[in-house]
Amino acid sequence: MTLADQKATIARTSEAFVNANPSAETVTRAAREVLNDSAERGGGVQMLNVDKIYPGATNKALDNFNLEINPGEMVVLLGGSGCGKSTALRSLAGLEDIQAGRILVGGQDVTGVPVNKRNMAMVFQAYSLFPHMTALQNVEFGLEIRGMGKTERRKQAMEKLELVGLADQAGKYTQQMSGGQQQRVALARALAVNPRVLLLDEPLSALDAKVRVQLRDEIRRIQLEAGTTTVFVTHDQEEALTVADRIGVMNHGCIEQIADPQTLYRRPGSEYVATFIGLTNRLPGITNGEEAVVFGQRVPLLEASKRDASTVLVRPENLVITLAANDGNMVGEHGRVDMVHFLGALARVDLTVAAGVGHLPVTVQLPANELPAGLTVGSEVVVAPRPIAALAV
Numbered sequence: 001m002t003l004a005d006q007k008a009t010i011a012r013t014s015e016a017f018v019n020a021n022p023s024a025e026t027v028t029r030a031a032r033e034v035l036n037d038s039a040e041r042g043g044g045v046q047m048l049n050v051d052k053i054y055p056g057a058t059n060k061a062l063d064n065f066n067l068e069i070n071p072g073e074m075v076v077l078l079g080g081s082g083c084g085k086s087t088a089l090r091s092l093a094g095l096e097d098i099q100a101g102r103i104l105v106g107g108q109d110v111t112g113v114p115v116n117k118r119n120m121a122m123v124f125q126a127y128s129l130f131p132h133m134t135a136l137q138n139v140e141f142g143l144e145i146r147g148m149g150k151t152e153r154r155k156q157a158m159e160k161l162e163l164v165g166l167a168d169q170a171g172k173y174t175q176q177m178s179g180g181q182q183q184r185v186a187l188a189r190a191l192a193v194n195p196r197v198l199l200l201d202e203p204l205s206a207l208d209a210k211v212r213v214q215l216r217d218e219i220r221r222i223q224l225e226a227g228t229t230t231v232f233v234t235h236d237q238e239e240a241l242t243v244a245d246r247i248g249v250m251n252h253g254c255i256e257q258i259a260d261p262q263t264l265y266r267r268p269g270s271e272y273v274a275t276f277i278g279l280t281n282r283l284p285g286i287t288n289g290e291e292a293v294v295f296g297q298r299v300p301l302l303e304a305s306k307r308d309a310s311t312v313l314v315r316p317e318n319l320v321i322t323l324a325a326n327d328g329n330m331v332g333e334h335g336r337v338d339m340v341h342f343l344g345a346l347a348r349v350d351l352t353v354a355a356g357v358g359h360l361p362v363t364v365q366l367p368a369n370e371l372p373a374g375l376t377v378g379s380e381v382v383v384a385p386r387p388i389a390a391l392a393v
Contacts, residue, residue, distance in 0.1 A: 045069040045092065045197055045229060050101030052087055052253075061087040063253035065101070074223050074230040075258075076240040079250035080276070085233045088250070089199050092231065094118050105196055121190035122199040125206055127182045129174040135161065135185045136170040142193045160188040163222055180211040187219065191226055198223070200232040204239065216243055237277050241265070249273050269304045271393040274313045281319070281362050283385070284355055285312035287392045295333040295355075300389045309392035316365035318388045321349060323372050324380040332384030335362065337377055347371045351381060 045067070052062035061084050069075045077085040090096040092103060094115040103111050110118050121142075129138050136157055143153035161167045164184040174182050183203060190198060200219070204212045220243040223230050234240055240247050241261045248258040249272070257269040268274035285292035285299070289307035292299050299312060322330055335353035338361075347368040352359045362383060375381070 044071050044073075044106065045231070046102075046104040047088070047092060048102045048104070050088075050091060050103065051099045052084075052091055052096060053099055060253050062091065062098070065254050067248060067255060067258075069229060069231065071106075071229055072227045073245045074220070074232060074243060076232045076234060076244035076247045077250055077255075078234060078237065078240040078247050078277075080235060083250040084253040085235075085250045086201055087253075089122075089201055089231055089233050092197070093120055093122055093199055118197075119193075119195055120197045120199055121193055121195035122201065123183075123186050123190050123203045125202045127174075127179075127186045129182055129185060129189075131173065131175050134171050134173055135166060135177070135181075135188075138174060138185055139189045139192050142189060146193065157188075157192055160192045161185075163191065163225065164188045164218070178211070179207050180215050183207065183215060184218070187222065191222070191228065195228065198228045198230040200230065202234055203232075204234075205236075212239070219243060241277075247277075249276060251276075267302055267304075267389070268313075268391055271313070271391065274391050274393075279316050279363060279365070280313045281316060283312050283314050283360070283362070284310060285392065286310075287312070292390070292392055294385045294390075295353075295383065296331040297384045297387070299385050299387060302389050302391045305390075305392035311393050312385075313391045313393060314385050315388075315390075316348065316363045318386045318390070319362070319364045319383055320386060321351075321364045321366070321372065321375075321381050321383045323375060324382050326372070330382050330384065332382040335381055335383055337375060337379045337381060339377060340371075340375065342368060344368065349375070349381075351383065353383065 047065060047067040050062050050065040051060055053060045065084070065088060067075070067088065077088055079085045087096060091098050094110070094113060098111070102109055105118070130141065133141070139157040139160055140153050143156060158167060158170065161170050164187055166181060166184050166188065169177065169181060174185060177185070204215055207215065216239055232243060244261055246258055246260050247264050248255040249264065250256065251272050257264060257273045264273060265278055268277065274280055283294050285294040287301060287305065287307065287309050289301065289305065291301055292312045294312050294314065299314070324334060333353045333355055335351040337349060337351045339350040341348040345368055347366055349364045351362050351364065353362055364383060
């Protein structure tokens, strides 16, 4: 079912419900089409109360871990080293035995099912391609061991190479290709077997920065076009924010918060999430649970804020800055500029304010064309927060 067909089906379903006298048969048939299509794409994934502890370890790698993924969705597991993100991926794939919990794919319990019976495909950081085979032969390999005939497997392999933009490179040996091209071949090989779930374990970390940006966008395009339920593991925040439908921020073997990228960034549910994703300033504030006074300005607080907090986490772009000589009696905190970073479209200003006891470092980020004229290192400035909701901790 193409994307257009899916939209048409949803539209028919909606019309059936809006109709004053809807036909139950019509509604059921339309709903069944959507469900059948979801099943064809692999269905959803559920990891329920999963525990994983490695032999000899004192702490659980996964601790009552829960994750639910919708059919066709890309969920990114994001976190630092040792948080359990790769363990979660390997447990889902069946590469790790779990000590407690259940794993379901498309409603089917696969907890004790061997790796080769789970109908999943995994792309690792290391490409693991066969150097003595061409790109086409590498992509065909999984189909061949499944017993598919030569004509059909060649057709499917070429379709997947076309999908990743390498149809014209089909006859090349992999060692003749760049790192980015090799990773595309690995992705095509994974997709060729039509997996229920695609697993990506930091697939871009071995590539240089420019290629990473290009390939992450390609992976997202391919995933959307293929409609494959996908789990992507990374420690790169920008990567996660760019490609994910939802991001699960992991900490100590469990998901601290899972939401769409904008929600995670703008409405973090904990101090860990707020400080792990993006830059943030820790500013002193007086709070009452609903709002805080920071640098003399009122700032609304997010629901997850602590009522008796004395620190407010404010994003750099949610601060305003002006030269002290031009402040016009602006309410804020006086400071001195330590560094100005020109970042193309953006500018980042590091400054120090004298707040309370000692000196407090503060970072302000703004469009480069809004940088106050004449602002340089050593400039005396006034900084204040915008009235945008922040987290008090």
